[in-house]
Amino acid sequence: MIELLTSGVALGVHVPGLLLADRLRERGGQARVTVLERLLPPEKLATTAAMRAAFHRDFRVALVGQRIATDPVDAVPGDRLDALFVEWAERHVRRFVVFSGYWLPVVAEYRDRYGHVEVDVCHVDSTASPSFTGHRDTSARQVWLADADAGRLPATIPVSREPQVPWARRGRSLVLHGGGWGMGTYRERVGELRAAGYALDVVAHEEADAEVDDPDVRYHLIDPRWHPWLDDGYPPFGRLRPGRPTAFARGTGHHGSFDLVRTAMAAVGKPGGGTLLDSLWSATPLVFLEPFGAHEQRNGELWQRLGFGITLEAWRDRGCSPDVLEELHLALRGAAWRVPDLSELLLRGGAR
Structure with missing residues (x-):
């Protein structure tokens, strides 16, 4: 079982996780997507939805908001994390693909409690995006779908197998x-x-x-x-x-x-x-x-x-x-x- 950890804050993070889950299943693998915001209390979700509307209406607000963003994991109640860890353990989850850096301390805590797990950090952007700026896991494999420094595409997630339109x-x-x-x-x-x-x-x-x-x-x-x-x-x-x-x-x-x-x-x-x-x-x-x-x-x-x-x-x-x-x-x-x-x-x- 591969657990794909995404965030609903940006569909550019979440949708690639959904795509990867579908591609893994097509190859006979087992995959499940977990969205970080499902752990948040209702009042935090309401704030997130309000930010989304404000960022859409004024791009300048979005640019400022990006610079002052807070870590959503700080708002996750401890009992919700405990319940998530029990669920992962019951499903024998031993491999994670992380699409948002905010998940890294959560996975680290799970590893401390339940032992070794494999972690792949999937960077959808060509350089580290803000969620990864303050979070690192030196034991994780870094997977890049695009690499600005090297000028290449090291890996990809197929969006569709249909032929490209001429x-x-x-x-x-x-x-x-x-x-x-x-x-x-x-x-x-x-x-x-x-x-x-x-x-x-x-x-x-x-x-x-x-x-x-x-x-x-x-x-x-x-x-x-x-x-x-x-x-x-x-x-x-x-x-x-x-x-x-x-x-x-x-x-x-x-x-x-x-x-x-x-x-x-x-x-x-x-x-x-x-x-x-x-x-x-x-x-x-x-x-x-x-x-x-x-x-x-x-x-x-x-x-x-x-x-x-x-x-x-x-x-x-x-x-x-x-x-x-x-x-x-x-x-x-x-x-x-x-x-x-x-x-x-x-x-x-x-x-x-």
């Missing part, structure tokens, strides 16, 4: 999104990108985001009532049609927004780690907006170094040409299949 079959459309919390300045780019002649699929965060009355600007929504700590499924996702109920559906085997990305000419947004993963497996280039912190800045630099992405400013200087995006797509095409599959590495007994 360039000739893609419409002249872009996907705009701000990650799981809808952060960044992507909504401010709608007018400019429509003027450049692209149809847009905009991943909204709330119904009020659908401000443009244009048949070539389509809005989509993650169910705002859903949170990662409620269930183990992918986020319910649907087309937003103002004045009509949104028909939310869960993706099978992967998250619903990936189906938009894989048929687009590019995805436009901040360079989060989960966004890099979607780009790699869809062969869809990234057009970068302002990053959320230093780790996302490094993500964008790596994608540009590999020839997989471009900043909006640089693309604008080249006339927002689809030919530029096609060059990036050609660099991406097939690249995912040349990267070691983390699910295979784990089931072989190791990760590198």
Whole structure:
């Protein structure tokens, strides 16, 4: 049994955990996902939900909030940790894959109580993200899905086994999104990108985001009532049609927004780690907006170094040409299949 430890604070951390669980099960492995926020008391969860709304509405607030974030484990009641440890022991959990650094002291305490366990730390970003800044486990194996320092992709988690969509079959459309919390300045780019002649699929965060009355600007929504700590499924996702109920559906085997990305000419947004993963497996280039912190800045630099992405400013200087995006797509095409599959590495007994 492999326990995958994620956090609902960012879908770029949680969704890769769900993807890895599915890929492990497809190979006959046993895997379970545990979300850190399920241990928190209701008042702390309410604060987290309020922060999510504030970060979406003002990216400047998000940038400040990242610098002053507190460790959520400090708010976990001791009896909840005790109950979790008993559950792990009863299920004979001896291997963990940690996607959020906040889990590391929890796993260390479990090891102190119940003996040796194997720990793999899976970095979705290309350099250490904030949750790992103050938490280290020198005995854990460090697994990188992207490595900014080395300029390479050491391992990956397949998002989908479906063939990548050829360039000739893609419409002249872009996907705009701000990650799981809808952060960044992507909504401010709608007018400019429509003027450049692209149809847009905009991943909204709330119904009020659908401000443009244009048949070539389509809005989509993650169910705002859903949170990662409620269930183990992918986020319910649907087309937003103002004045009509949104028909939310869960993706099978992967998250619903990936189906938009894989048929687009590019995805436009901040360079989060989960966004890099979607780009790699869809062969869809990234057009970068302002990053959320230093780790996302490094993500964008790596994608540009590999020839997989471009900043909006640089693309604008080249006339927002689809030919530029096609060059990036050609660099991406097939690249995912040349990267070691983390699910295979784990089931072989190791990760590198």
